[in-house]
Amino acid sequence: MNYRNLFEGIDSLVKLENNQYALPINFDNGATTPPLKSVVDIVNKNIQNYGPIARGLGQKGDYCTEEFEAARDYLLEFFNLKNSNTHTVIYTKSTTEGLNLLSKVLIKNKDDIVLTTRMEHHANDLPWRYAASVEYVETDTLGRVRIEDIERKLIKHCGHVKYVAITAASNVTGYINTINKIAQICHKYGAQIIVDGAQIVAHREVNMLGHNKEDQIDFLVFSAHKAYAPFGSGAIIGLKDDLNSNNPFLKGGGCVKGVFDSYVTWEEVPHRLEAGTQNFFGVIAMAKALKDLKEIGFKNISDHENNIKNHILGEINKIKNVICYGDIQNTDDRLGVISFNIKNKNYEEVASYFANKYAIALRCGKFCAHPYVDRLIGVTSSISYIDILDDDWKIGMIRASLGLYNTIEEADKFLNILEHIANTNNQII
Secondary structure, three states, X not given: OOOHHHEOOOOXXXXXXXXXXXXOEEOEOOOOOOOEHHHHHHHHHHHHHOOOOOOOOOHHHHHXXXXXXXXXXXXHHHOOOOOOOOEEEEEEXXXXXXXXXXXXXXXXXXXXXXXXXXXXXXXXXXXXXXXXXXXXXXEOOOOXXXXXXXXXXXXXXXXXXXXXXXXXXXXXXXXXXOHHHHHHHHHHOOOEEEEEOOOOOOXXXXXXXXXXXXXXXXXEEEEHHHOOOOOOOEEEEEEHHHHOOOOOOOOOOOOEEEEOOOOEEEOOOOHHHOOOOOOHHHHHHHHHHHHHHHHHOHHHHHHHHHHHHHHHHHHHOOOOOEEEOOOOOOOOOEOOEEEEEEOOOOHHHHHHHHHHHHOEEOEEEOOOOHHHHHHHHOOOOOOOHHHHHOOOOOOOEEEEEOOOOOOHHHHHHHHHHHHHHHHOOOOOO
């Protein structure tokens, strides 16, 4: 099915380096997605209704407050928590902010142990490094997380691991981690699971409730700008009692019951962790995008994206001089995220060529996952700060990441250009 008519802006022409205009191909959905038309419509419609949330008694403020809270209810429904009273929704501006918030609110002591993996985006690595004592689970030779090593490390620490922080899907290889199964392992040894859901929410159904308490997801964080609602919103879906257990990450208006000369009493969650004026338009856009994805159906979404992904992986494997990272034979556990290099070609120059000559947007570099990319490329020793400052030191990849609106025709154009670049002898294209 062609889903392109659902999206805003994808048919707007862009200017090439030769001053001609071309229809762009966006294969950088892992970074940011275009908005659904319905999302743009709901924002435009509500401009006329804009008012303060949970402040004042005006009709517009009341309307915005009702819609703001209705969106919170829908997010719980979206993650299969509608009939559960265990979780709440905390609005954030991004996954990064959400994970930093959790590191400040949940961690009580720098000696608390957090287990994470070498697959992680920096947003699910760096906050824990500065808040807790971190231990890492390694990846195998193809880049998958060693799930059995999670259990080994939990056993080793004899119930002292507080949290296991893991991505639901890699932004480098697209590998999907079995988060409910991992949750079951965590709970067996007294740990809780924190899921970076940034890459999974727009592509696969997430059942946070699970089949029973053992495989329930304790915390999940995601960004709406990776799910077709790029208006600066995100959310934490997490356990109410745990999120109530510490002082707020941000302090100010809206998060207090009372402020007195010598002490403060805080609100309960979610408002306890939502100080300041909230992003009304981002929140209603996020809820609308998720509703549309649910209506389209995640089987339809995965079938469409898998068809393009498998086509690209099958053809890219036939092109000489192309190095593809991750498992390209067994791909059922991969989203449409394909990272590659061309032998003897500079990854930045290749990505620039695609963009400037053909209006094909890719990503290049280390995708905010430096330790993971280093391992996939084969860098095993630590890189010093001096090495990084050296202009001759360059390690990175090129990434194509698919969205619902992409097509086989776009994939074929990409593959034809890739083959041309890979077969030319010029170092600088």
